[in-house]
Amino acid sequence: MTDALDPSALDPADMREQYRTAEFLEADLAADPMEQFARWFKEAADSAAVVEPNAMIVSTATPGGRPSSRTVLLKHYDERGFVFFTNYGSRKGSELDSNPYVSLLFPWHPVARQVLVTGTATRVGRDETAAYFRTRPHGSQLGAWASEQSSVIASRAELLARYEELAARYPEGEQVPVPPHWGGFRVAPDTVEFWQGHENRLHDRLRYVRDGEAWRVERLAP
Numbered sequence: 012m013t014d015a016l017d018p019s020a021l022d023p024a025d026m027r028e029q030y031r032t033a034e035f036l037e038a039d040l041a042a043d044p045m046e047q048f049a050r051w052f053k054e055a056a057d058s059a060a061v062v063e064p065n066a067m068i069v070s071t072a073t074p075g076g077r078p079s080s081r082t083v084l085l086k087h088y089d090e091r092g093f094v095f096f097t098n099y100g101s102r103k104g105s106e107l108d109s110n111p112y113v114s115l116l117f118p119w120h121p122v123a124r125q126v127l128v129t130g131t132a133t134r135v136g137r138d139e140t141a142a143y144f145r146t147r148p149h150g151s152q153l154g155a156w157a158s159e160q161s162s163v164i165a166s167r168a169e170l171l172a173r174y175e176e177l178a179a180r181y182p183e184g185e186q187v188p189v190p191p192h193w194g195g196f197r198v199a200p201d202t203v204e205f206w207q208g209h210e211n212r213l214h215d216r217l218r219y220v221r222d223g224e225a226w227r228v229e230r231l232a233p
């Protein structure tokens with residue numbers, strides 16, 4: 012047994028930040044959410060304070076509605092949506108196969124911003140996956156083969172042994188085939204919310220909502 016927890020040692024109830032930022036108004040918004048995302052993504056990347064601005068939390072759910080979340084890296088975005096790469100047999104991969112509804116969250120806390128996306132995920136084409144796989148370092152390519160992501164394994168040693176086997180089969184400089192169980196998902200958004208923190212909790216929340224081919228914008232109470 013461990014000692015009883017002492018929550019007074021470091022009490023999260025006493026932790027609060029006052030966000031001192033400029034107002035974020037409807038007039039500041041780009042015509043479409045991906046363009047607005049591009050602006051904020053650049054500002055997050057330009058701020059030395061935001062580490063890994065392309066890290067996002069992806070939440071999926073079983074068909075019965077049990078959610079699960081994890082961090083992944085955004086690897087591409089354009090007018091069609093947000094792309095990340097993963098193992099299709101992983102928990103997220105199999106949840107997305109049976110329930111394509113997904114949410115993404117970019118937690119840019121150091122600049123008092125977050126971007127929240129809801130949408131539908133589909134697998135990207137194999138050509139697009141192969142093109143990205145080829146840009147990955149050799150070790151990461153082997154890693155994609157070595158790990159049956161999300162399955163239970165006996166030990167770390169087992170994982171390393173599998174990696175070493177693959178490294179012997181495909182030495183540095185030799186082409187590693189794209190694993191059939193690995194690839195991209197593209198999340199086509201139906202809502203994208205831009206959240207800017209302010210003093211006294213008077214935050215700005217501007218949400219694009221898909222409306223046929225167009226987008227409408229609504230302001231949400233903070």
Ligand SMILES: Cc1cc2nc3c(=O)[nH]c(=O)nc-3n(C[C@H](O)[C@H](O)[C@H](O)COP(=O)(O)O)c2cc1C
Binds near residue numbers: 063082
């Ligand atoms: C900063 C960061 C970036 C990550 N990027 C990815 C990624 O791009 N793709 C991926 O499959 N897992 C990534 N992971 C690992 C996932 O968080 C997760 O452990 C893994 O995908 C298995 O998730 P699942 O079992 O819920 O499917 C990343 C983790 C962190 C902390």
